[in-house]
Amino acid sequence: MLKEFILVVTLLALVQSSSVYVGHVYDQTGLVRKVYDKMIESTAIPLIKREEEVYFEYPAGDQKIKGIAIKDLHDGKAEASITRGGLGFGFVNIKLKSERGSGLKYLIEIFAHHPDLYKRTPTNYHFSAKRTNKMRTSSIAILLCLIGAACSQSHDLVIGQAQYGDVIVYKADEVRYGFPFIVRQSILEYPEQGQKNYAYIKAIYIKDNDRDGTGGYPSISAGGVGQRFVKIKLKSQRGSGLNFTVTIYGRYV
Structure with missing residues (x-):
């Protein structure tokens, strides 16, 4: 009964907070450990949707992601999704998107089934956050290139x-x-x-x-x-x- 109650509370929290949890993000045996965490935050701009694209990659190909926690620390109006890679891969691409006129604030945590990874410094990992603002003006040439790339895949x-x-x-x-x-x-x-x-x-x-x-x-x-x-x-x-x-x-x- 206690486990069922905890599960219900967890599901309610997920729905209200727009958080995403996949794989193993906690293990009492200690075999699954957090190997990276990053805070992503964008302030609200009237009438504008804020977007963030986060990319994480291990330096070696033999290490695999076992869990991903994308924790919504704002008011639950943003969306988080995994668009590439993820569990079973050595990389992951995460997209964060706010509602129009709202900001976003997420804590991203990545877990792996490799105890030695936890001892490495963050500089050994490749992590990038691509910030986009829909108010930016793009040249026609760049726009045509993007359209051509999108139409070819x-x-x-x-x-x-x-x-x-x-x-x-x-x-x-x-x-x-x-x-x-x-x-x-x-x-x-x-x-x-x-x-x-x-x-x-x-x-x-x-x-x-x-x-x-x-x-x-x-x-x-x-x-x-x-x-x-x-x-x-x-x-x-x-x-x-x-x-x-x-x-x-x-x-x-």
Whole structure:
């Protein structure tokens, strides 16, 4: 009963604070330790949405991320999502976005299953925060370059890696037609309400079937690899639709 109460309180806190927790962010055995933390803050500007893109990468390829905590320290009006890498990878890209006219303040913590990493100095890691302000003016040449780059790539998202013994526990196509000037959005949850999942998620493959760069953007907003649940957010570009195939691999232990 106590564990259920704690779980309910934790879920309520996640919903209200826009925090994101994936993987193992606490381990009593001490095998999972925090290897990096960073405070990201942007002040509010009237009528403007503040954005931050945070990139973290290990210096060597044999070290893998085991947990990520993106803690909302503001008023819960911002959004946090993992757009690339993450659990099972040596790198992660995190996007933070405020509501219009609001600021944001997050504490980002990264955990790894490698005790020696905790003793290294922060200078051994590659960490960058890209600050953007929508009031900045861009030249036409730069804008055309960005449009060309966007049109030449899809927006697939792969988290984790399926191995021998893993099975497909969920697969679905999510398609929504576009409407002029409208941003379409879908939220997928596994398992669905009223169902139970007894397998631990090992990998998540979200394939963008629009290969010309006009497709939407996928992100993990809760749960994920190492957990028994996941919440996936799909968001279209303005005026465009969504066409994704979501495949989740799990293992029964």
